[in-house]
Each structure stands twice: as C-alpha cells, then as structure tokens.
Amino acid sequence: MSRNIAIGEEIYDNCRAVCHCGHDARLNCAAIECPHNFAPHVSDCLEWDIDPHFIPTPPNCCPKPKCKNDGSCSFAGIRFPNFKHIPQELLPCGTRCVCLKGKVDCENRCPSVPDIPPPHMPCPTTHAYRGHLPGDNCCLHWLCREQEKSTNHCSHNGKRYKLGEQWDEKGQGVKRRCQCSINNGLPNVQCHPGGCPQITDRFLQPTLDCPNPTVVIPDDPLVLCPYVICNDSKDSGRDLEHVNIVAINSTSARIRFTLPSLLVGLIGHAELHYTTDMNIPRSQWNIQKFARPKRLFDTANIEYHLGNLSPDTTYFFQIQVIIEALQSGPESQVYKLYLPPIPSTASTTTSTTTVPPMIMLDVQLNAVSNDYKTLKISWRVFSPQEKKFIDGIQIRYKNAEKDQNEWKTTPILHRDVRSYMLRDLEPGVSYAVDLLFTPNPDIETHIISTKPIVIDMPSSPKDLFDITVTIHPNDVNVDTLYTTIKMNDLPFPINKFINVVKISYRSEDSMELLHTFKDPDEEGRIVLDGLKPNRRYKAWIDLYLTNGKTVSSNAIEFTTKDRALSANIDKIDISANEAEALRESDLMDGRYFYCLVIVSVFAAVTAIAFVVVLYFLLRKQSSAKAPITRAPSESAYDNPTYKTYEIGERPVEENGIEQ
Structure with missing residues (x-):
C-alpha cells in the first residue's frame, strides 16, 4: 500500500531500513545495523550481553546492550575497577596486586633468599646473617654485621675508636694498653699488658676468713691479672654444669644450671640470650637478666623462669654468667627448645582449641595529625599467637561529642598492616578512634580493643582568599563623567590576591549591560569613566582572585552630576584659584626683588676685592724682576784697531793679503 510522505518525514521499513524524504522529493534509505560490541577504548565494558527475546519494533529496532563483564575485581569485600592497584593496606607485607580483567594478579616484590649466604658477600660467611635493609621492615636479605663491614674504626666495650688510636683500660685487677689496628684486612682491637x-x-697467709688462699693465674694474662681466692677447689670455673632448659607450658620455660664452685660467693648476674632465628647476629638476640638477692651467687645451683614466649615456636637459648670483678664469666652452649601449642580438648567428632570467649588486647593505638583533615592511625605488631585469632582489622572512628552509634569504619585491613590514613575529617573536632577485630571464622571468640583514644584535630588555617566586598554609599565619589569607587577590607598587597577587577554597570534608561576591567590602586580605589551626566546608574564589582576564584560585591546605585552645574562649580573654583594665584605671584615678586639686591651687592664687593688683589700681585712681581740681558759695551769704539764693515764690504783674504 503506497502513501504520500511529507518532505522531511522519516519512516521505517520493518526495522530493515530507515528512510528520509529529502527536499529534492527523493526517498533516501539506509539499512539498520545494530552494534552488539564496543571497543574497550570506547567503553569500560569487556563483554556485552544481548537480550535473545528482544522483538524489534520501530522505532526501537535495536536492543539495548548490557555490560556482562567490566573487568572489575572484588577483593576484601571492595570492588576495584579494571587495571586498579589494590591498596597496600589490604595486602600482606611484600605483596603487590592489581585488578586485571576480572582477576586479582599478585606478585611478591621481595627477592628469594637462599639458605646459605651468596659467595659475593663483602664479608666472610661466618659473619653474614639474614635481616632487613634500613627503611624496609618487610623483605629479608643477606647482610654483614656492622662491626665487620667497618674499615675505619673499631668497636670495643660499646665504644668506637679510630684506626691507630690507643687507650688504657683499667679496672678491678685489669690494666692494659689497647690499640685499634688492621688485622687480616679488618679493624681489630689488640691489647698488651700494662703491668699487674x-x-x-x-x-x-691463712686467716679465719680465708683459711685456704689460692693464687689464680688467668689463661689470658693480657685481660686479667693474677688474683687470690679463698677456695681450694680444683674447678677451673670455665664451664657451666648441668644446664637444663625445659618448657613449663606453652609460653614459659625453666632454666637450671650449676655454677662453678670457684665463682660461688662472688657478685654478679646471669644473662639469658634467646631468639627464634639462629641466623641473626648475637647482638640482636633478646636478653633477660637474672640475679640472686643482693646480686650475690650464694649457691651453685641456679634456677630461673622465663615467660611471655610464643606457643608452637622453636627458641634458641644461651646462658652467660657475668662476674663483676672479672667483667666476664663462663657461658653455655646454644640450646634448642620447642614450645608446644596451646592445649586442645578432643571431642568425639572434632578437635577444637580451648580459647576464652573474649580476648581483650591493648593494641597501643597512636594518632598523628598530618594536617587539619588527615589523621594517621598506627598500632603495635601483633604476636604470632594473636594473629591466629585475628582474620582482619578495621578502624572505627566518630565525633567524640556525637551519639555512640554514629561510628564510621574503614575497609577490612590485613592483620599485618600497622598503620592507616584517615582522610576528609572535620577540622577542630575531637575524634574517638578504636580498632575492630574480625576473628578467624574457625574460632568462636570475641576480640576487643581495651584502650580507644581521643584526638583533637587542629583547626583549619585562616583562608587569606576568603574576601568579602561590600560597597557603601559613602564609598562612591560621583562626578559628571566618572565615578570613583573604593573597596574596603582588601588584603595587602592587593596585587598578590587580586588579578583584575571587573565593573558591570547599566543606566536606568538603557537595558544594555556594560562592563570594563580595571586595576585597583594601593588603597583599593577604581575609577569608572565614560559615563553620561545626569544619569542614574546601577553597578557591581567582580574580583578575579589569583587562586582562580571570583568574588562579587553588592550592587550600588548612584546618579552622575549635571554638566551645567559641574561647569558653574568649575568656574567658581577657577576664579578663586586665579585670585589666589595673583596673591601668590605678588608675594613671589617681592621676595625676588630682595634676593636680587642681595646678590648684586655681593657681586660688587667680590669684584672690588678681586681688583685690589690683582694690583698688589702685579706690583710685587715688577719689583722682584732681575735683568736677563747684558747692557751694550762701548769699548769697541774706543779701540782704534776695531773696524766695522758694512754688509758686502768685508775684504777677501788671499794668502794673508787683504785686497
């Protein structure tokens, strides 16, 4: 069935094509093609889904595509877009993850550490240990002991000495001369006896207090001088005997040993060195000091107890006895002890760990405000035993003055995270901060932080660009063709805060809005010129600040002066000014006459003085003049043999005969 189509009308051909009737009375058709996929650079979607039950009906000929996969990832209950890095607060130490096409791709940034030191270490393998680099508490590396790496100083008894430096050591029975020198390429302290x-x-001689005095000669005479003891035992005193270290429970150990009888009765203490990593240097081991009453070893059998250890952990122990008079003492070998896990109760079906229904932890919360809107929250490291109960942590915070239920929480953080940054806080507000624990799903217990903190946020600094401009009627000085407007309370210097001032104005008999741009002077005044006389104007000011903001003033209305009134006022002012000028001219003429007389008199006196001085100088010169030419002599005319000749009359001499 045919029908007439109007020019410009658009019709559909059963969703096969769309046709348009042009101005040339021709029907132009184009096939309808429905896009089902879009390139990733056009849309964030990676996969599209089309409704298979869609029925095309003009003008809805194409189904709306729905995004099936946008590449986002879900991690720790948070949705991250494609190619987005996972925040480090949600990851364990040394791990870096990124969302990549719907999957979280992670890598370990810490290099693998071999079991033995690499051969390229700058120190002997006996001095190498596995530790952390400065500023990195995550990745382990093979390192050298600090004292072994030093090549310009020696460390001795907790002090540092330069190469070649010498010093004397004196103590109870000790006197020696020491020097810092190079030995086998490494700095070493060498001491020599200084006399005992x-x-x-x-x-x-035997006495009642010392019936059997015995002289003891140390094995190293450079360290200790011979001394006398009141004990005839043949014990050398070098080794500890009957050392026994056993676990009392999952967190405590008992240490027993027998002190050499040679050291019984002396003053000193015992040091227990222990660690869970045998590879770290001895100086980094944990130390627990024990002492008997009054620090006196009154018995040979010594027993100590050590607590606060971690269950299900292997420890290494070494005992060292320090005798005060000797500044040293015997030490034991290194003993290995495994502490058992927390006891479990077995049932007929499962084995469940006996844990309390509630665990209360002091996490040692600390808060530091970086600025007036940011707060850094940090807490202590959880022990391995505590980490077994903790699956994740959250920070909750609220305004300390608001209701108890208005808490805000952060995303769930990994239990190894030690700090988190709270942003977009309110300045000048007190915040209450606490930790929330997500327990391990396999353990039915409730973990509570016992010590929340309250911190006051600093107030926001005064914004120098917070400018308010209000124009009052007395701030406007109106003339015939121009008007001066003064803006008050502007910051100084003005050009530091204001780029330019825009004045918008309009007269009451014209709807045209005019504007001009001006630079204010140092007092904030601007001049609006080009106005018409005897007109009422309405104007307002826009300040364009240097920080990119714009501040607008209130509108002010004023009326310019009439031209005739302004001319009369000008004439009156000119007449008054001319009279004043004439009076000032007469006064100036009188002053000029007096000055001219004074100058003339002074010039006449100066001229007369100059003539008198010149006269005396010339007179003195003429009287002191001496003759410089001789007076003519008349002796030639008295001599009869003297002859004179006129020019050209001198006789010629030829062989002595005059002619």
Whole structure:
C-alpha cells in the first residue's frame, strides 16, 4: 500500500531500513545495523550481553546492550575497577596486586633468599646473617654485621675508636694498653699488658676468713691479672654444669644450671640470650637478666623462669654468667627448645582449641595529625599467637561529642598492616578512634580493643582568599563623567590576591549591560569613566582572585552630576584659584626683588676685592724682576784697531793679503 510522505518525514521499513524524504522529493534509505560490541577504548565494558527475546519494533529496532563483564575485581569485600592497584593496606607485607580483567594478579616484590649466604658477600660467611635493609621492615636479605663491614674504626666495650688510636683500660685487677689496628684486612682491637700489681705475702697467709688462699693465674694474662681466692677447689670455673632448659607450658620455660664452685660467693648476674632465628647476629638476640638477692651467687645451683614466649615456636637459648670483678664469666652452649601449642580438648567428632570467649588486647593505638583533615592511625605488631585469632582489622572512628552509634569504619585491613590514613575529617573536632577485630571464622571468640583514644584535630588555617566586598554609599565619589569607587577590607598587597577587577554597570534608561576591567590602586580605589551626566546608574564589582576564584560585591546605585552645574562649580573654583594665584605671584615678586639686591651687592664687593688683589700681585712681581740681558759695551769704539764693515764690504783674504 503506497502513501504520500511529507518532505522531511522519516519512516521505517520493518526495522530493515530507515528512510528520509529529502527536499529534492527523493526517498533516501539506509539499512539498520545494530552494534552488539564496543571497543574497550570506547567503553569500560569487556563483554556485552544481548537480550535473545528482544522483538524489534520501530522505532526501537535495536536492543539495548548490557555490560556482562567490566573487568572489575572484588577483593576484601571492595570492588576495584579494571587495571586498579589494590591498596597496600589490604595486602600482606611484600605483596603487590592489581585488578586485571576480572582477576586479582599478585606478585611478591621481595627477592628469594637462599639458605646459605651468596659467595659475593663483602664479608666472610661466618659473619653474614639474614635481616632487613634500613627503611624496609618487610623483605629479608643477606647482610654483614656492622662491626665487620667497618674499615675505619673499631668497636670495643660499646665504644668506637679510630684506626691507630690507643687507650688504657683499667679496672678491678685489669690494666692494659689497647690499640685499634688492621688485622687480616679488618679493624681489630689488640691489647698488651700494662703491668699487674704484685701479690704480697700478706694476702697468702691463712686467716679465719680465708683459711685456704689460692693464687689464680688467668689463661689470658693480657685481660686479667693474677688474683687470690679463698677456695681450694680444683674447678677451673670455665664451664657451666648441668644446664637444663625445659618448657613449663606453652609460653614459659625453666632454666637450671650449676655454677662453678670457684665463682660461688662472688657478685654478679646471669644473662639469658634467646631468639627464634639462629641466623641473626648475637647482638640482636633478646636478653633477660637474672640475679640472686643482693646480686650475690650464694649457691651453685641456679634456677630461673622465663615467660611471655610464643606457643608452637622453636627458641634458641644461651646462658652467660657475668662476674663483676672479672667483667666476664663462663657461658653455655646454644640450646634448642620447642614450645608446644596451646592445649586442645578432643571431642568425639572434632578437635577444637580451648580459647576464652573474649580476648581483650591493648593494641597501643597512636594518632598523628598530618594536617587539619588527615589523621594517621598506627598500632603495635601483633604476636604470632594473636594473629591466629585475628582474620582482619578495621578502624572505627566518630565525633567524640556525637551519639555512640554514629561510628564510621574503614575497609577490612590485613592483620599485618600497622598503620592507616584517615582522610576528609572535620577540622577542630575531637575524634574517638578504636580498632575492630574480625576473628578467624574457625574460632568462636570475641576480640576487643581495651584502650580507644581521643584526638583533637587542629583547626583549619585562616583562608587569606576568603574576601568579602561590600560597597557603601559613602564609598562612591560621583562626578559628571566618572565615578570613583573604593573597596574596603582588601588584603595587602592587593596585587598578590587580586588579578583584575571587573565593573558591570547599566543606566536606568538603557537595558544594555556594560562592563570594563580595571586595576585597583594601593588603597583599593577604581575609577569608572565614560559615563553620561545626569544619569542614574546601577553597578557591581567582580574580583578575579589569583587562586582562580571570583568574588562579587553588592550592587550600588548612584546618579552622575549635571554638566551645567559641574561647569558653574568649575568656574567658581577657577576664579578663586586665579585670585589666589595673583596673591601668590605678588608675594613671589617681592621676595625676588630682595634676593636680587642681595646678590648684586655681593657681586660688587667680590669684584672690588678681586681688583685690589690683582694690583698688589702685579706690583710685587715688577719689583722682584732681575735683568736677563747684558747692557751694550762701548769699548769697541774706543779701540782704534776695531773696524766695522758694512754688509758686502768685508775684504777677501788671499794668502794673508787683504785686497
């Protein structure tokens, strides 16, 4: 069935094509093609889904595509877009993850650490250990002990000495000369005996207090001088005997040993060195000091207890006895002890760990405000035993003055995270901060932080660009063709805060809005010129600040002066000014006459003085003049033999005969 189509009308051919009737009375048709996919650079969607039950009906000929996969990832209950990096607060130490096409791709940024030190270490393998680099508490590396890497100083008894430096060491029975020098390519302290006091016979005589005095000669005479003890035991005193270290429970150990009888009765203490990593240097081991009452070893059998250890952990122990008089003492070998896990109760079906229904932890919260809107929250490291109960942590915070239920929480963080940054807080508000624990789903217990903190946020600094411009009627000075407007309370210097001032104005008999741009002077005044006389105007000001903001003033209305009134006022002002000028001219003429007389008199006196001085100088010169030419002599005319000749009359001499 045919029908007439109007020019410009658009029709559909059963969703096969769309036709348009042009101005040339021709029907132009184009096939309808429905896009089902879009390139990733056009849309964030990676896969599209089309409704298979869609029925095309003009003008809805194409089904609306729906995004099936946008490449986003779900991690820790948070949705991250495609190619987005996972925040480090949600990841364990040393891990870096990114959302890549719907999957979280992770990598470990820490290099693998071999079991033995690599051969390229700058120190012997016996001095190498696995530790953390400065500023990196995550990745392990093979490192050298600090004292072994030093090549310009020696470390001795907790002090540092330069190469070649010498010093004397004195103590109870000790006197030696030490020097820092290079030995086998490494700095080393070498000491030499400085002389020991002689033991007199008085100390070798038996007394009631010392029935059997015995002289002890140390194995190293450079370190210790011979001394006398009141004990005839043959024990060398070098080794600890009957050392026994056992686990009392999952977190405590008992240490027993027998002190050499040679050291019984001396003053000192015992040091227990322990660690969970045998590869770290001895100086980094944990130390627990024990002492008997009054620090006196009154018995040979010593027993100590050590607590606060981690269950299900292997420890290494070494005992060292320090005798105060010797500044050293015997030490034991390194002992290995495994502490058992927390006891479990077995049932007929499962084995469940016996844990309390509630665990209360002091996480040692600390808060530091970086600025007036940002707060950094940090807490202590959780022990391995505590990490077994903690699956994740959250920070909750609220305005300390608001209701108890208005808490805000952060996303769930990994239990190894130690700090988090709270942003977009309100300045000058007190915030209450606490930790929320997500327990391990396999453990039915409730973990509570016992010590929340309250911190006051600093107030926001005064914004110098917070400018308010209000124009009052007395701030406007109106004339015939121009008007001066003064803006008050502007910051100084004005050009530091204001780029330019835009004045918009309009007269009451014209709807045309005019504007001009001006630079204010140092007092904030601007001049609006080009106005017509005897007109009422309405104007307002826009300040364009240097920080990109714009500040507008209130509107002010004023009426310019009439031209005739302004001319009369000008004439009156001119007449008054001319009269004043004439009076000032007469006064100036009188002053000029007096000055001219004074100058003339002074010039006449100066001229007369100059003539008098010149006269005396010339007179003095003429009287002191001496003759410089001789007076003519008349002796030639008295001599009869003297002859004169006129020019050209001198006779010619030829062989002595005059002619």
